[in-house]
Amino acid sequence: xxxxxxxxxxxxxxxxxxxxxxxxxxxxxxxxxxxxxxxxxxxxxxxxxxxxxxxxxxxxxxxxxxxxxxxxxxxxxxxxxxxxxxxxxxxxxxxxxxxxxxxxxxxxxxxxxxxxxxxxxxxxxxxxxxxxxxxxxxxxxxxxxxxxxxxxxxxxxxxxxxxxxxxxxxxxxxxxxxxxxxxxxxxxxxxxxxxxxxxxxxxxxxxxxxxxxxxxxxxxxxxxxxxxxxxxxxxxxxxxxxxxxxxxxxxxxxxxxxxxxxxxxxxxxxxxxxxxxxxxxxxx
Amino acid sequence: xxxxxxxxxxxxxxxxxxxxxxxxxxxxxxxxxxxxxxxxxxxxxxxxxxxxxxxxxxxxxxxxxxxxxxxxxxxxxxxxxxxxxxxxxxxxxxxxxxxxxxxxxxxxxxxxxxxxxxxxxxxxxxxxxxxxxxxxxxxxxxxxxxxxxxxxxxxxxxxxxxxxxxxxxxxxxxxxxxxxxxxxxxxxxxxxxxxxxxxxxxxxxxxxxxxxxxxxxxxxxxxxxxxxxxxxxxxxxxxxxxxxxxxxxxxxxxxxxxxxxxxxxxxxxxxxxxxxxxxxx
Ligand SMILES: Nc1ncnc2c1ncn2[C@@H]1O[C@H](COP(=O)(O)OP(=O)(O)OP(=O)(O)O)[C@@H](O)[C@H]1O
Ligand SMILES: [Mg+2]
Numbered sequence: 099x100x101x102x103x104x105x106x107x108x109x110x111x112x113x114x115x116x117x118x119x120x121x122x123x124x125x126x127x128x129x130x131x132x133x134x135x136x137x138x139x140x141x142x143x144x145x146x147x148x149x150x151x152x153x154x155x156x157x158x159x160x161x162x163x164x165x166x167x168x169x170x171x172x173x174x175x176x177x178x179x180x181x182x183x184x185x186x187x188x189x190x191x192x193x194x195x196x197x198x199x200x201x202x203x204x205x206x207x208x209x210x211x212x213x214x215x216x217x218x219x220x221x222x223x224x225x226x227x228x229x230x231x232x233x234x235x236x237x238x239x240x241x242x243x244x245x246x247x248x249x250x251x252x253x254x255x256x257x258x259x260x261x262x263x264x265x266x267x268x269x270x271x272x273x274x275x276x277x278x279x280x281x282x283x284x285x286x287x288x289x290x291x292x293x294x295x296x297x298x299x300x301x302x303x304x305x306x307x308x309x310x311x312x313x314x315x316x317x318x319x320x321x322x323x324x325x326x327x328x329x330x331x332x333x334x335x336x337x338x339x340x341x342x343x344x345x346x347x348x349x350x351x352x353x354x355x356x357x358x359x360x361x362x363x364x365x366x367x368x369x370x371x372x373x374x375x376x377x378x379x380x381x382x
Numbered sequence: 383x384x385x386x387x388x389x390x391x392x393x394x395x396x397x398x399x400x401x402x403x404x405x406x407x408x409x410x411x412x413x414x415x416x417x418x419x420x421x422x423x424x425x426x427x428x429x430x431x432x433x434x435x436x437x438x439x440x441x442x443x444x445x446x447x448x449x450x451x452x453x454x455x456x457x458x459x460x461x462x463x464x465x466x467x468x469x470x471x472x473x474x475x476x477x478x479x480x481x482x483x484x485x486x487x488x489x490x491x492x493x494x495x496x497x498x499x500x501x502x503x504x505x506x507x508x509x510x511x512x513x514x515x516x517x518x519x520x521x522x523x524x525x526x527x528x529x530x531x532x533x534x535x536x537x538x539x540x541x542x543x544x545x546x547x548x549x550x551x552x553x554x555x556x557x558x559x560x561x562x563x564x565x566x567x568x569x570x571x572x573x574x575x576x577x578x579x580x581x582x583x584x585x586x587x588x589x590x591x592x593x594x595x596x597x598x599x600x601x602x603x604x605x606x607x608x609x610x611x612x613x614x615x616x617x618x619x620x621x622x623x624x625x626x627x628x629x630x631x632x633x634x635x636x637x638x639x640x641x642x643x644x645x646x647x648x649x650x651x652x653x654x655x656x657x658x659x660x661x662x663x
Contacts, residue, residue, distance in 0.1 A: 151564065154568060156564050156567055156568060179570040179572060182567065182568055182569075182570050183570050186568070187568040188568075189561065189564065189565050189568070192565060194558075194561070194562065194565075194591055194594075194595055195562055195565035195566060195569075195587075195591055196591065197586065197587045197590035197591050197594075198587075207566075207569055207571070207587065208569035208570055211569060211570035211571055211572065212570055242594065256569055257568070257569065260569065260570065
């Protein structure tokens with residue numbers, strides 16, 4: 099399997115040499131396999147956002163290196179925009195970055211900066227808007243007239259329009275209604291499948307992670323606490339609780355069911371799978 | 383881009399200056415400014431310098447931090463000193479006559495005086511106000527000192543409230559600006575190349591979201607204040623009631639005496655003092 103991004107022994111220290119010195123990441127090493135969805139979870143302040151802004155070179159690590167398909171992203175500092183168009187980063191609450199007259203123009207900002215031609219930009223904007231569930235009508239409106247959820251979609255579309263190979267999203271669904279969450283996340287999965295992209299999603303929702311991620315990276319105090327497949331991680335409930343994290347609600351339900359001897363499986367992480375399990379029990 | 387800007391340099395502490403009533407400190411500041419600007423004779427300048435050193439000593443602010451606060455001004459200081467050094471035309475023989483550069487004794491004196499004066503202004507104000515007075519204390523003090531103007535319908539409370547809100551939101555806005563810059567950079571925005579016009583244009587994607595969010599914040603804050611029944615200064619009490627102790631008044635009195643002394647000493651030269659001393663002893 100090819101790794102889209104490799105993180106090698108990365109440390110980040112904020113405010114070096116001041117009384118506010120803070121080691122946000124302590125020599126972490128990991129990799130993000132191409133074409134997979136990696137979910138990053140971790141307690142507040144564990145360094146998730148810091149890791150995210152390292153991946154596209156917005157932040158330079160104090161030590162260590164980051165490889166994008168085997169190439170050090172800092173090899174040519176002059177060509178950083180190239181790296182940023184290949185690794186799209188969507189910040190927490192990205193809706194506050196919208197600025198242009200129309201949603202369409204705003205989404206086109208990224209592709210324009212890369213220097214694509216009119217036709218290509220138009221194409222990409224249409225496609226990106228489609229992935230994010232924005233209608234033709236909404237594209238013509240001012241971004242400031244949209245609802246919060248629609249703004250979020252516009253902002254994500256603005257990054258997708260650059261057609262990045264890797265997309266890093268910092269809590270893309272935070273503060274949205276359940277249906278909005280589903281639509282945005284499944285839109286991203288669609289994009290991933292179409293272009294063979296790699297997704298890295300930071301989330302506080304164990305449900306979303308269980309449903310969409312292939313792998314999980316658990317962070318704690320600037321270190322990688324656990325990493326592995328969804329099953330490997332959620333099986334270790336105790337360790338997750340130690341990192342002040344949680345299991346998906348449905349998994350907790352099945353653990354309780356097992357305690358009461360009603361069901362034997364505890365590897366239930368999504369509602370879809372739970373439904374099948376319950377149907378099995380009822381059928382018995 | 384903005385990561386080196388620090389605002390609100392308040393350093394929590396418990397020094398003499400930290401404990402002084404902020405209103406008294408404001409008054410002392412006014413006297414101090416007069417004192418530093420008026421001091422013109424050597425002896426008066428020496429006195430003002432001594433007082434500045436005293437203020438720094440009792441502020442308990444670390445030396446390194448003071449140096450940091452002066453650093454951005456080094457260019458201005460050097461420039462002023464050089465201008466004074468070369469362009470003062472004094473009487474008598476020049477000290478140095480080297481081509482078109484002529485330096486008079488007076489020039490050296492002026493350069494040193496100007497340098498000391500500017501340094502005193504910056505350091506004195508910093509230790510009296512910026513480093514030892516929290517923004518909240520500062521606006522409270524200004525409100526209290528200007529409160530007589532309320533009689534002639536000057537909206538003093540509103541003015542002070544606006545000021546404290548502005549101070550409170552500066553760090554927030556800086557943080558917000560950094561976030562927006564990062565977000566636009568993530569979309570490959572380029573702020574560092576191209577001609578001036580292009581660079582100014584490149585700021586639009588930062589400024590518009592910043593204004594929008596500032597307006598949004600202002601609205602939210604106004605709503606939140608209204609929800610908590612804020613209706614202006616009338617009948618409003620303070621969380622921290624400012625109290626002047628006798629020591630505060632003594633401090634103020636001492637500085638007043640010092641300022642008056644500087645006025646007198648301005649007309650006396652060093653030789654006159656020496657003569658005076660000889661006459662006494
Ligand atoms: N610009 C900065 N300057 C100084 N310290 C910072 C800065 N950004 C983050 N930190 C510190 O680094 C640590 C990691 O922060 P980070 O934002 O990466 O956490 P996080 O895992 O994203 O948290 P959250 O879930 O709350 O978003 C925190 O302790 C934070 O205080
Ligand atoms: Mg974060």
